Amino acid sequence: MSTMTLDAAERTESARSELTGKKVSVSQAEVRKTVGQPFSDTAKLRMRDVNVFYGETQAIHNVSLDIGRNEVVAMIGPSGCGKSTFLRCLNRMNDTIEGCRVEGELSLDGEPIYGAKVDVVPLRARVGMVFQKPNPFPKTIYENVVYGPKIHGIASRRADLDEIVENSLRRAGLWNEVKDRLDKPGTGLSGGQQQRLCIARAIAVSPEVILMDEPCSALDPIATARIEELIDELRENYTIAIVTHSMQQAARVSQRTAYFHLGHLVEVNDTETVFTNPEHELTEAYITGRFG
Numbered sequence: 027m028s029t030m031t032l033d034a035a036e037r038t039e040s041a042r043s044e045l046t047g048k049k050v051s052v053s054q055a056e057v058r059k060t061v062g063q064p065f066s067d068t069a070k071l072r073m074r075d076v077n078v079f080y081g082e083t084q085a086i087h088n089v090s091l092d093i094g095r096n097e098v099v100a101m102i103g104p105s106g107c108g109k110s111t112f113l114r115c116l117n118r119m120n121d122t123i124e125g126c127r128v129e130g131e132l133s134l135d136g137e138p139i140y141g142a143k144v145d146v147v148p149l150r151a152r153v154g155m156v157f158q159k160p161n162p163f164p165k166t167i168y169e170n171v172v173y174g175p176k177i178h179g180i181a182s183r184r185a186d187l188d189e190i191v192e193n194s195l196r197r198a199g200l201w202n203e204v205k206d207r208l209d210k211p212g213t214g215l216s217g218g219q220q221q222r223l224c225i226a227r228a229i230a231v232s233p234e235v236i237l238m239d240e241p242c243s244a245l246d247p248i249a250t251a252r253i254e255e256l257i258d259e260l261r262e263n264y265t266i267a268i269v270t271h272s273m274q275q276a277a278r279v280s281q282r283t284a285y286f287h288l289g290h291l292v293e294v295n296d297t298e299t300v301f302t303n304p305e306h307e308l309t310e311a312y313i314t315g316r317f318g
């Protein structure tokens with residue numbers, strides 16, 4: 027650890043001595059400041075002082091973070107630290123959870139995500155999502171991909187839909203494997219293929235941002251490697267935020283990494299710095315396996 031931050035200096039001696047042991051326990055008071063570089067000169071998504079509550083319980087505390095254009099930001103941290111909750115704020119998926127309340131400023135290209143006039147349907151087309159478990163619709167491969175473009179009125183003519191299907195499946199790295207069976211059920215594909223189909227489905231509506239919530243946790247190492255390659259290719263055209271439990275995956279796919287702890291954003295910086303020279307002791311404790 028190279029620098030001692032003001033935040034670190036404020037922390038108690040007892041927390042320091044706990045860090046020398048094998049396991050670490052920390053109180054909420056010790057994680058109140060974010061270190062590193064939460065902000066980006068090329069912000070696509072800008073979040074300031076975000077607080078999220080489930081009923082009376084606060085799950086996210088004053089998180090401020092930018093996600094830049096054409097960058098992959100990985101969100102890591104121990105189970106229950108709020109990664110998925112924060113991710114779901116970015117396309118208002120939390121709206122679907124009863125009792126969930128989001129406060130703070132969140133914007134996409136400078137436009138408020140939570141504005142009174144915002145229609146969440148087009149918002150979710152602009153900010154697409156890929157979930158932990160591949161969830162193709164019980165329809166053909168072709169129908170899975172054209173579903174979004176049809177309901178969003180992006181295309182209706184067969185030739186246009188065919189083009190969207192081919193382009194989306196190519197971008198998702200699946201075209202060659204499925205081009206001869208587009209009329210077969212999406213659910214008949216392997217897990218890794220199904221996840222790439224879900225990525226194709228997200229791409230088909232021309233999103234600007236793709237949110238991924240542990241997209242490889244149900245996949246084997248080969249399918250995982252394929253998705254990770256794909257994430258790197260997709261960065262050329264999209265902004266990507268990915269929640270992952272795998273620090274190796276965060277290191278492989280992201281340019282910046284954000285470390286969450288007990289609902290606080292403790293540290294965000296370029297990925298190499300976070301993994302080789304973290305500023306915050308909590309980050310170091312997590313990446314060295316002392317808790318999590």
Ligand SMILES: Nc1ncnc2c1ncn2[C@@H]1O[C@H](COP(=O)(O)OP(=O)(O)OP(=O)(O)O)[C@@H](O)[C@H]1O
Pocket residue numbers: 080085103104105106107108109110111112123
């Ligand atoms: N629908 C919900 N209702 C009430 N509390 C919730 C709900 N979803 C999450 N929480 C709580 O919010 C906190 C953050 O959970 P969240 O799922 O965002 O964390 P996470 O870091 O993504 O966890 P994991 O890595 O285990 O998926 C936890 O304390 C969790 O119990």
